[in-house]
Amino acid sequence: MKYRVMADDREILRELWEGRVPVCIQLASEDCNTMSAPDPYYLMVPRQSYFPLVMEKVRKHFSRAISSSLQEADVWLEYDGVPLKWHYPVGVLFDLYSGGFGIPWNLTAHYSRFPEKDLIRCPSRDAVGSHFMSAVKEADGLKHRGQVITNMQSRDHKQLWHGLCNDKFDQFWTINRKLMECGADESFKNIPFRLHIPDSPPIQKLIKPVADDGRRLTLGDLLSEVIPDKLNEGNKVVIQGIEPPPETPIQWLSEHLSHPDNFLHICCLPPQQA
Structure with missing residues (x-):
């Protein structure tokens, strides 16, 4: 049976895709190199995305308040004493730790004291893409014994990732709908x-x-x-x-x-x- 996205179903998928988390990011006081703390950085982060995909904007905002020795450091985010795992989707982190209360979600950006025991490092944007595709392949292994993702071409994998990065619903779902096919059963x-x-x-x-x-x-x-x-x-x-x-x-x-x-x-x- 060929999978079809019905009108109402498509609206559900689009509503989820368009979900945003209002975030307020402040710089950790111990990392500030200026007399006064910089203004916090406010942004709307897609629930379906990952924090490393917006961290360049955060770096740029705080760049003048950071010493040269920390400019290339791994930035990590913390909420209420909890280091946030970058490989979890933003919406999952918000649901898990905020309790749905407190808008905007107040986070702290750290450039030092990386919590090695709690977080894995994110060396680049490509690392996020690799993690994402590994998860997609694992999910397809559970759903279809890996047959769907294996039959896709490299450009399909790239379109999935670029659709997520660029926040393009149609670009992403043109490929992802194939992963949601159920077959005869x-x-x-x-x-x-x-x-x-x-x-x-x-x-x-x-x-x-x-x-x-x-x-x-x-x-x-x-x-x-x-x-x-x-x-x-x-x-x-x-x-x-x-x-x-x-x-x-x-x-x-x-x-x-x-x-x-x-x-x-x-x-x-x-x-x-x-």
Whole structure:
């Protein structure tokens, strides 16, 4: 069965694509080389993107306040004492740590004291692209045993990445729709997902979208399988900034609420943060 994006579905995909996080970035006081702190830098960052893709703008804004010895240093962002992992999509970081409160999201840019134990370094924009394509390939391996991404050409891979970098919905989805095809079974082999809990590594597990008896599995089924001990603790489950009903089929969620890396990023927030 050929995959088609219906009108309403396409609107959902576009609404998610156009989501933005208002961010206010301040320079860490220990890295400031001027008598007074520079003005913070305000920007609207696409939820689907990655922070390194906007860091050149941040560097340029703070360049006059940074000593020459730090100009080439690896810049890292921190929120409320938490170093932010650059290889997580911006929307995932916002959902995971902000609790949806506090607009703009106040972050601190650091040029020194890189937290080696908490973060991996991002040497270049190309490193972000490599990470992104590795995730897309892993997701396709789970959904289609890697057959779709393998049959694509190099220019298709580049179009995916450039569509994300350039914030071009049509450029990206012209290729990504192929990765969302379900085939004759009308479902993926497995659901590519990562379940995030603050201060814990993400959880992944092989979850099929359809049970052996033919029943379509739901978000509630997935949570019961992956984190049964946390379901009755008052946690809030957020995907793409919203709280889907637990009865939502995970196949639908994977097709419509996945990030551009083709993973369904599920944030499980404790009651005090929700």
